[in-house]
């Protein structure tokens with residue numbers, strides 16, 4: 001049986017939206033009908049210049065967008081009304097997605113929301129390798145945040161393969177995204193989040209319900225990538241080799257090495273640019289191989305990884321589209337299809 005091509009639209013063409021749009025363009029079983037936004041800034045104008053049809057997410061914004069020289073192909077709601085979109089990937093800023101939900105509901109269109117929305121907006125929070133089947137055939141799903149995705153990949157793998165008694169993760173966050181560093185951010189300081197646990201731990205439990213996890217977070221003055229430091233108590237004795245094997249078998253996580261000169265987030269960033277991906281994006285979670293250790297009694301693992309905040313959720317969005325539309329019923333199949341199309345790797349060299 002020939003599978004249909006799923007018609008998608010990205011609503012909100014920012015940090016996440018533009019990357020998801022490009023990832024969809026690489027999938028043979030998906031079509032990108034266009035992108036929608038409410039502004040006509042350089043990002044949206046560049047998308048138009050690349051030939052992507054641009055829609056106004058809100059009717060009121062058409063005049064302003066056209067006045068700024070953008071050719072607007074129409075209004076998002078009209079497109080949905082005419083049944084021209086099967087799945088909207090809502091990449092609007094936090095809390096806007098919750099407002100858009102009613103629009104998608106009204107037109108019977110499926111939607112993928114992002115981590116800035118609450119779990120309740122979709123009812124299913126998603127990390128492909130953990131709970132793909134929960135999203136099968138649903139109308140809505142929420143791809144969790146970059147931090148929660150990283151935790152679910154790494155700690156989730158240890159939980160599935162070894163059994164985690166409790167996990168404690170400290171998150172050192174970037175202050176602000178690169179594109180808006182001229183507008184906001186902090187300088188020469190580290191700002192602790194005084195609410196403990198930070199929201200990331202409870203968020204990871206929306207995906208892995210039986211995981212005992214507490215997270216603490218602080219904001220640094222850099223603008224790219226988060227750093228996670230984990231202490232993971234296991235149900236049985238483990239060795240460094242055991243956890244290395246688990247990571248080697250897990251999709252979308254890779255090893256980097258301090259010994260090879262990967263000394264900090266900056267070197268991970270440079271390395272990801274050397275991989276030649278669009279925008280220097282890293283879809284995988286790079287874990288420091290030589291930073292892994294185990295307590296002397298063998299029941300606690302210590303490890304550190306970088307979380308490429310702009311890009312690690314991109315493959316999850318692609319898989320979420322396949323799950324909602326049941327293009328693939330098995331996580332394994334969707335993950336390998338996505339990873340092949342995006343060039344996701346298991347070994348850097």
Ligand SMILES: NC(=O)c1ccc[n+]([C@@H]2O[C@H](COP(=O)([O-])OP(=O)(O)OC[C@H]3O[C@@H](n4cnc5c(N)ncnc54)[C@H](O)[C@@H]3O)[C@@H](O)[C@H]2O)c1
Pocket residue numbers: 011012013014015016017036037038039057058091092093094095096114115116117144145146177309310313
């Ligand atoms: N930036 C990150 O590192 C990151 C990582 C993972 C998840 N997320 C989540 O992804 C979502 C999007 O974040 P982002 O960083 O890409 O935001 P962004 O600010 O870079 O982009 C948002 C885009 O949406 C547009 N927009 C604003 N209001 C709109 C509306 N009503 N309708 C349509 N478009 C509208 C903006 O013009 C902008 O182009 C959020 O839920 C965020 O929490 C962000």
